[in-house]
Amino acid sequence: KLPGLTETSSIGASGFDKEGYVYYPTNCTQGKKCPIHVALHGCLQGKWRIGDVFAKKTGYLEVAELNNVIILFPQIIATQTDPSNKDGCWDWWGYGSPNYANKLGAQMAGVKKMIDCLRAINAALNA
Numbered sequence: 001k002l003p004g005l006t007e008t009s010s011i012g013a014s015g016f017d018k019e020g021y022v023y024y025p026t027n028c029t030q031g032k033k034c035p036i037h038v039a040l041h042g043c044l045q046g047k048w049r050i051g052d053v054f055a056k057k058t059g060y061l062e063v064a065e066l067n068n069v070i071i072l073f074p075q076i077i078a079t080q081t082d083p084s085n086k087d088g089c090w091d092w093w094g095y096g097s098p099n100y101a102n103k104l105g106a107q108m109a110g111v112k113k114m115i116d117c118l119r120a121i122n123a124a125l126n127a
Contacts, residue, residue, distance in 0.1 A: 014083075014091070014096045014097075014106035014107055014110070015076045015077060015079060015085055015088075015091065015096065015106075015107060016074065016075065016076060016077070016107070016110055017046060017047055017048060017075035017076065017077045019047065019075065020047070020072070020073050020074045020075040020114075021047075021052060021055045021071075021072075021073035021075075022070065022071070022072055022073070022118065023055070023060070023061050023064050023070065023071040023073070024070055025064050025065045025067075025068050025069065025070070026065065027068045028068055028070055028122065028125070029125060031125070031126055032068055032126070033122060033123075033126045034068045034069060034070050034122060035068075035069055035070070036069070036070045036071075036072060036115055036118050036119065036122070037060075037064070037069050037070070037071050037072070038071075038072045038074065038111060038115065039054075039055075039058070039060050039071055039072070039073050040074070040090050041054045041073070041075070041076070041090075042054075042089075043087040043088060043089035044087050044088060045088075046075045046076050046077060046078070046088040047075045048075070048077045048078060048088060049078070049088060054073065055071075055073045060073075070118060070122065072111075072114055072115065072118060074110070074111055074114055076088050076089065076090055076107070083095045083096050090107060091105065091106075091107050
């Protein structure tokens with residue numbers, strides 16, 4: 001694993017994998033307050049299918065380290081049950097609910113909870 005890339009339990013929401021990834025640049029763990037960027041994988045690109053390849057091979061980690069940006073890589077899993085999401089896609093067409101494209105959608109609300117948690121951790125590291 002690259003330094004700073006850790007697995008983290010997700011905050012329960014529709015279609016989330018049990019774990020995702022967070023990258024903390026070196027300076028962000030040593031007292032520097034850092035912004036957060038969310039990187040959403042594509043269909044068939046979740047941890048359940050390709051492991052940490054999306055997180056490690058897209059260039060996000062190198063850019064994050066150079067620019068002191070925490071990167072959150074939440075993960076969606078493939079499901080065969082209702083609502084069906086056999087390719088493990090983020091809900092960009094409404095398979096989960098009609099609120100899929102706004103902050104009331106289960107996935108976006110889950111990502112917001114993760115961001116809030118990371119903000120709290122970042123604040124504690126910089127207290």
